[in-house]
Amino acid sequence: MKKNIVILATGGTISGTAACETETLNYTAAVLQVENLIAQIPSLTNIAHITGEQILQVDSCDMTIELWLMLSKRIQELLASPAVDGVVVTHGTDTMEEMAYFLNLTVKSKKPVVLVGAMRPANAISADGPMNLYNGVALAIHPASTGKGILVTLNDTINCGRDVTKTNTALQDTFKSPDLGYLGYIQGGIPHFYRCPTRIHTFCSQFDINGLNQLPRVDVIYSYVGSDPALIKAAVTAGAQGLIYAGLGNGGMAAAIKEALVDSAAKGIVVVRSSRSGSGVVTRNGAVDDDTAGFVVADSLNPQKARILLMLALTATREPEDIQRMFWEY
Structure with missing residues (x-):
């Protein structure tokens, strides 16, 4: 019996079009509607009952916390x-991770x-969106996908939502999990x-x-040679309740940066040390x-994901010890 899959479309390159092939x-990203994406792949109906819903139509650079919350609640x-066996979300690649x-x-x-996306617009020669979407549905209907959390598939690979990151600005094999590798592959659907x-x-x-x-404000402070504490002070003044420090190497920091972050932590702002290393x-x-x-350490989460956690x-606690436990567990 075919499973029932809902495709939630949010925009992105997978629904984008260019002036020529x-x-x-x-x-231009976020042009085509979900019904157009589904119509590109007639064989989708051979493997599942498909329903499409255009929940958003944005470039993923324009995603917001409010839209995250709305999408999560809708899923x-x-x-x-x-009546629903799984959900496939089409999404822009810039903030997909x-x-x-x-x-x-x-x-x-x-x-x-x-989650699926594309690195080439829908009308390009060798557009990758249709195959990525087909594979997304194939993954959503497969029994082995149950209970594995959020999955991301592009370029015939399977990644988990925690580990995956975009590693290249333009290539189709951009999505990888640098530390632990793919969860698997998709071959022949x-x-x-x-x-x-x-x-x-x-x-x-x-x-x-x-x-x-809404969620508590958390800002990312990127480290570099000659870093100035001014950005830390500005984030705190703007109302940040937490700071992610994208540190040097193993989360290292210059003396002036350390002083500013220690002062922030003493004021009740939660400081998490991550790394810019990748x-x-x-x-x-x-x-x-x-x-x-x-301080809290980010374990293996990159700065942008540490910010999410x-x-x-911070919706549950402001105690660094409790938050450190979460970073070890999630």
Whole structure:
């Protein structure tokens, strides 16, 4: 019996168009409607009962916290229905990794949720969107996808929402999981899993966004030679309740930066040390004495994903010890 899959379209390059079929870099995102995307792939109806919903139509650069919350709640509503077996979300690639991790922490269901996108507009030669969307549906209907959290598939690969990141500005194989690798591959429309996510996600998550219309403000402070504490002070003045420090190497920091962050932590602002390196685990009490400073470490989360976890953590607690536990568990 065919499964019932809802495709939620949000815009992005997968629904974009260019002036001609050879143009793959200069185009307008978020043009085609969900019915146009589905019509490009007649064979979709051979593997599932498909329903399309145009929930948004934006370039993913224009995603907001409010839209994240709205989309997560809508997915939750759909998955709560026995008539829906899974959801596929079409999304722009620029912020797809952030949406994937946010949904990984907030959608409370074992049913598959798969994010797909494209690196080339829909009318380009060798457009990758149709195959990515077909694979997304194939992944959503596969029994092995149940209970694995939010999945991301582009270019025949399967990644988990926690680990995946965009690694190249334009190539089709841009989505990777730098530390741990892919969950698996899709070959001939059949998913093959080689590993499973082990961190807490989706149906086991403690985070509840019901009733929330916004999340606490968390800003990212990027480190570089000659970093000035002015940006830290500006973020605090603007109302940041948490700061993610994208540090040097293992989360290292210059003396002036450390002083400003220690002062922020003493005022009750939660400071999380991450790294600008792109992969690796930030060691607690490694480059910095976190216990004395009152800092949290991001484990292996990159700065943009650490920000998401901290925003959600701050809806439950402001205690650094509790938040550190969350970073070890999620």
